[in-house]
Each structure stands twice: as structure tokens, then as C-alpha cells.
Amino acid sequence: MKINELRTLFPVTKRLIHLNHCGVSPVSSLVKDAMLSEVEDMMNQGAIEIRKWYHLGNVFKRKFAEFIGARSGEIAITLNTSDGINIIANGLDWNPGDNVVLPGIEYPANVYPWMNLASRDVEVRFVPDLKGTYPPEQFDQYIDHRTRIVATSFVQFSTGYVVDLENLGKLCRERGVLFVVDAIQGLGVLPLNVERMQIDFLSASTYKWMLGPQGVGLFYINRRHLDTIVPRWVGATSVINAVDYLNYDFTFEPSAKRFEIGTFNTAGVIGAAAALDLIVDLGLEFIQNRIFELTEAIYQGVQSKGYEVFSSWEIEERSGIISFSKQGVDPDETQRFLLGHDIASTVRGDRLRFAPHCYNTLEEMERAVKLLP
DSSP states (O other): OOHHHHHTTOGGGGTOEEOBTTTOOOOOHHHHHHHHHHHHHHHHHTTTTHHHHHHHHHHHHHHHHHHHTOOGGGEEEESSHHHHHHHHHHHSOOOTTOEEEEESSOOGGGTHHHHTTGGGTOEEEEEOOBTTBOOHHHHHTTOOTTEEEEEEESBOTTTOOBOOHHHHHHHHHHHTOEEEEEOTTTTTTSOOOTTTTTOSEEEEESSSTTOOOTTOEEEEEOGGGTTTSOOSSOOTTSBTTTTOTTOOOOOBOSSGGGGOOSOOOHHHHHHHHHHHHHHHHHOHHHHHHHHHHHHHHHHHHHHHTTOEEOSOOSGGGOOSOEEEEOTTOOHHHHHHHHHHTTEEOEEETTEEEEBOOTTOOHHHHHHHHHHOO
16 A cells, blocks of 8 residues: 555544654544444444444454464453453462562553552562663563562553563563563554463553554453453353353353453444554554654654654664653643644653654654754
8 A cells, every 4th residue: 555545544644743653543534434334333223233243343353363473262352451451460369478570661551550459468579771771681680489470561651662572571481470561552563472472461452553442452361371360350241151141150251251341342342443454454564664764764853953862773672652852942842832833742751752653754754853943
């Protein structure tokens, strides 16, 4: 698909240069059409088509499983990334004195569910960064015989640093520690394979780089751990024979569906499936190469204007996020100025973040950089 053709799928391009895909992405017309079709069904027919909607949800789980190298029975539909992490945090059989190891610079969705275990005497250990990076050996210093979990983001939200999941997963497996990944900032840009990376649990949402709607999350649990994590919230769909409503057989579903406690956001899931289809059709190789081409233009441009880039520029540590600042330049004021010129960006800490997607253009990057003070 040519870039001009791709851009027609994203009406946002008519009024904005959107550089906030690490925050919330605009959806494509494909997603809007898919969601609207389901809503119109509901408006015109009520729930007559409900079996079709749930069938499409199962197809979505199968496609997502293929996307990350899992099996469809290892995928549950959730509300968001935090939802999946809470499934693990509240479902594991903790003992007083156990600990969880986290990066010291981590998004709160992967912090507060673990801190919430303080009443059960579970310790949270924060790993300091090495100049903004987190090599596996840095985690290793904080793992001991009471460590139950290492939990990390795939891509660090503030700098765009890509964690070496393959070697960290190998380390966790060697040390007998469960490996949890918040994948939201990497999925849709970078390839990920849960088997190869030895990931035990993964949680993500669809509204960032996956170009889907808000309100749809995906949770992966390695089939070996289905009986390790106890469902703490259950509903009509958590058990076998779920539609045999008066047969109260409290036997959990043999798949990850046991963690789906009721009806899901059908319109959102159908929209998220359309977004995933687009990502797969475009191909991650194209998406990653295109985004790296755009971020390279930003990198060269902001440096030429005296900005310091905090994102690692080693090829294996790069993502779609570029974080930068300049002494004497207020990032919040700059963000507002850019928005006044139809450029959407974000600020984290004292740094501006740009995060283009594959439908953006080099001309848009040049315009954004040119407007920087």
C-alpha cells in the first residue's frame, strides 16, 4: 500500500500532524466502519446478531495469538493493560516476604498492582537504570530466592528504550522467576514472540501503536500457568457449560477464557480486530522501517537545533518514541504551541515526546522540527 493510499484511511491527517501514538492513536476509517456496523446491528436488531459478535471476538483472539506466537486458548479479552496485570497480582499464591522486581522508571499500570500487595507483605524492588537503559544483568542484581516475578514494559514509556525481552526471559527462566510483560508501547511496531522470549504473562491494550480503540485489552497466560493464577473475579462466562445457566457447575473454563468475567465491549473488540488486520496486512517490517525512517529525521532535526535526545539510538534499543529537551525551553509551553499549529505531541517529565506512525510523512516531521523553539 502506498503512503498516500494509507493516509486516506486516517482522516486525522486532514487536520493534524499526529505525533502522539505512544499516548492515544487516532483510529482508521476501517476501525470506525467495523465498530459502526456492530452498533447499527444493535440499534436495528437488538441482540439478534450477538452470536456473530462473539464469534468475531474469538476470531480476534486467534489472530492476536498468532500475532504474538501464542495459542488462542492462552488469550483473554480484558478492559485494558492494568486489568491483565491485576489478574496476575491478585491471583498468585503469595507468601509474606516474596518480592517483585521492576524497572525504576516504569509506567504506573505496571507499578501500582504490585505495590497494592504491601498488605500481604510482598516487597517491590525497583531496579535503577543505567543511563536510561535496563540490560538483563541489571535486573539480575535484584533477583533472589524470594523473587516471584520480574515485570517490565516492552518499551519504556518515557524514553522509548526497548527492553531485551529475549535475554531477560531467559534469565527469568534460569532463575525460576515468572516473567510479566506490559507490551502496550511495543506491539504494533516491534516483533514479539512469547515462546521465544519465554514470557509467562503479557498484558496490553489496543489504543496506542495497534491503532485500535480504547476499552479493549488483551491478556496472555502461558498454558502451563492456567492453574497457577487463581481467578479472583468470576462471572457467568468463567466456567464450563456457561450457557447452561441453572447448572451451577463451578468448574473453570480450561482456557484463558476463565479470566473473562462477563460480556466484553463487542463494538470495541470488532474495531480492534479491524485495526489488527491492518497491522498484519501492512507487516511489521514495513511499519518498523517506516517509523524508524521518520524518527531518524526527528533525531537529526532536533539535534541540529540544540536539543538533547534521551532515547537510545542503538538499533536494537530503538522504538517509535523519541524523547528530547533543551535547556531554557519549557516542554509544556512547547507542546501547547505545537498544538496551536495542529501538531499533537506529549510531555513526560521535563521532556517532549514525538511518536509518529507509518502513515506520517517526512514532510510532517520537517514541519514539526522547524516549529520547535
